[in-house]
Amino acid sequence: MLAFLIQRVLQAIFVMVVVALIAFSLFHYVGDPVLNMVGQEATEADRAALRARLGLDQPLPIQFFQFIANAAQFEFGISYRSARPVTDMIVERLPATLELAIISAIFAVVMGIVLGIYTALNRGSWLSNFIMTASLIGVSLPTFLIGVLLIYLFAVELGWLPAFGRGQTVPVGDWWTTGLLTTSGLRSLILPAITLGLFQLTLIMRLVRAEMLEVLRADYIKFARARGLSKRVVNLRHALKNTLIPVITIIGLQLGTIIAFAIITETVFQWPGVGALFITAVRFVDIPVMAAYLMMIALVFVVINLIVDLLYYAVDPRLRVQGGAK
């Protein structure tokens, strides 16, 4: 158990260091940060002063160490474009992204698993065939197109739901603002959450279905039936548990993808989150924001990977016992 844990944590640290190196290289080799910050008109002396203040006159390894030390304290410098601290910009936009991502994830996981089980157990029924065909459209279409078409249908043509923005938000605690407590906030969330979750939903559904069909063919399922267990027990106790274990890994990884894909959904719905911030940064080559976003996303992915590994370990007795014996 301990060896497994240490190995996974080391792997996570390795990924983070690589990403930090990339982010650091962005600072150094893509454009000149000083030039970016003060513009063409500044004097040579001004530039040298800024260079010294930013620590850019230090040797590279020391700068890299400084970068990591700063990053560990969530300190990523000043945005080239808006001249504000990057950390502030991210923090004030984080609640919007997290609320959207979490609601989408719940939507995708719950619906994905339920529909996956349904279509596996009722293979060939017209409803299953319909769901499977619809899901093909779901995996084939670009997220942004789904979003745009949903806006066109539900906001423009039918006028049922807001087309963009987060609606009314209320502060919770010191720095969190939520849209989950107001009607307009909830209404604003529906279309973006569906847009963001749809791809993951179809993916999870197809995965659950494929895995479940595989499990239903297994000998132990046949033996469970031969023992006289009811259809319900065989399907929902035996087959489901065996289905979900391999699926957990992929679902976990997909949740990380949701945060990354929020970039697209936020752009479509003008959702004031960190994804939209990142896109603006890419468009204007705002390196500090790009670097900070990259580090943040990497952290999210690495943490999710770790949790998934541990969860997998906790639910599968085969791994548990082998690990314990080591």
Next chain:
Amino acid sequence: MSDSQRVVTPLPKPSKLRAFLDSDIVYSWKRQPVVILATLVTLVMFAAALLAPWIAPQNPFDPRQLDLIDAFTPPLTTSDFTGNFYLLGSDSQGRDVFSAILYGSRISLLVGFAAVLFALVLGTSLGLLAGFRGGWRDALIMRIADVQLTFPSILMALLIFGVVRGFLPRSMHAEVAIIVLIVAIGLSDWVQYARAVRGATLVEKGKEYVQAARVIGLPARNILFQHILPNVMRPVLVIGTIGLALAIIAEATLSFLGVGMPATQPSLGTLIRVGQDYMFSGEWWILLFPGLALLMLALSVNLLGDWLRDVLNPKLR
């Protein structure tokens, strides 16, 4: 199951064409109307994109051919001012939406194919290198692949796009956008090929004929290109088919996000981004027709890719 049913193997057929028409691929194709439809739509769209300069009423990339006075002409309308007929309407620049879609699909497909080719060549080469040579090269390549695979490819493409743009002077951005896009999408997608090829190479390498070739003293290059490469091409082609749909979607997404093709040389994604602004003011056609074109293209290429994957390699499912 010892007593399971026996599958009847078809008798060998005399000609290659007969054999092909009788194969499982054709059998499965003929049995699925959806796949037949997807094939037709794909062929029509490929042809339309390829022949765009000959069938489009105007060249939407050439500002001199646009009449601002014809801006926002609704679909199926002949302009009162210039007498031009607009099948799918025109946009704010007086650009014919139908022509824009034809030229836009051209760019989407060009970027898609080029990006897949780029990823395929890069991934296959690195996969062969890693699998055949092993050692530190293998470790390095696969480590990079692992780290890259941690992140969704659209994010990688965005990042690569941003970085490449950072290196280039701002004035060049619009000109080289298409190349930057191809590189960004290609680089974000090589890992799949590399992993599949490495795996297949390791399997082939262990087989007796390769061992024998090595014992005879055939140069490594011969073994690699004459024996191993042909055997690893099948998974590569399967991934490539699916990859084309993904690359088309990636290009559309980047362009939609405003970091792909510029508005002067619009791809389908750019057209949708531009069209989104007119959605609320009633000029629905500027958004809807490019949207439907992308929908049909993405869906049919994806369906074809899925089908081909299932037929060629049931295990990959």
Next chain:
Amino acid sequence: MSSTPSFDSPRGGDTAAVPVLSVRELRVEFPTRHGTLVALDSVSFDIAPGEVLGVVGESGAGKSMTGNAVIQLLEPPGHIAGGEVHLGAKRIDNLDEDAFVPLRGRHIGMIFQDPLTSLNPLFSVGEQLIETIRTHLPLNHKQARERALELLREVGIPAPENRLDAYPHQFSGGMRQRVVIALALAAEPELVIADEPTTALDVSVQAQILALLKRLCAERGTAVMLVTHDMGVIAETADRVAVMYAGRLIEIGPVEAVIRDPQHPYTRGLMASIPGIETSRERLYQIEGSMPRLAAIPAGCAFNPRCPHAVERCRSERPELLPAGTSRAACWLHDPTDPVIPVSEEVAADGH
């Protein structure tokens, strides 16, 4: 024998006993892309209470299919297309899935070939035993646990109280098959179908498992349908034996009779090809050719292309099971009205 054939002649023709299982003219079909395959064709046999019926044949002959058809666990698209199956006095082949579920485990138990894959790896042995027991018997969790412990003890699992909460992968193959037997017998069914129960096990363990199965069934009066390709297993364990070929039952009779004096030419070849049972031969016998594919079963007797005695009638008319000594065999050699004259033994043995 009378004109209406009686198939239940366990231990020498005690026709008064009601059989546990009675299969009549059972037919199983598999519709495929290339046409319908007939996997079982007119299979009829009985099993008396407490009797062990061995079912032998090459792989693909339909022995596992017969077991799966009786307990209605055929892999789709396979289905029963004709005939009748009776469990005691009750007809069961026409029951739908919901009506059949209560029979499985309670009245018909089943043991599969591979103990490694028969148990769900994610549930402990105790959980699987307790859920089975509680499905069939009105016991609470604690009582069911007691019963599970008792069952494990009976099947010879040492220190069952320590093993009850262990997971299947913590058991050896032989131990797992003991657990599978415990599960199959948990609700004391009248009939157990054992499909190659020892094939996947080490040779050293096979005999123990067979002895265990036989003892437990004898104690409970449970009838066993023992499906195997191993004549040695049959000789040791079975009371009667049924021989299958190409989806058909071709010979059935007391185990000594079938082994010592096989009546069907195929059975004769089969016995002659087994070392150590037929004592006098120096060289092992081999039947010419191979069993036909289900898609290409010849007309008449399915064995006719390989049979040294085949005559015109064998190629056109399919023989019923006919009385032959103490057994019954599906061969025109035994037709009392128009017997086929057998080719001499020497010629047959040399494979002409």
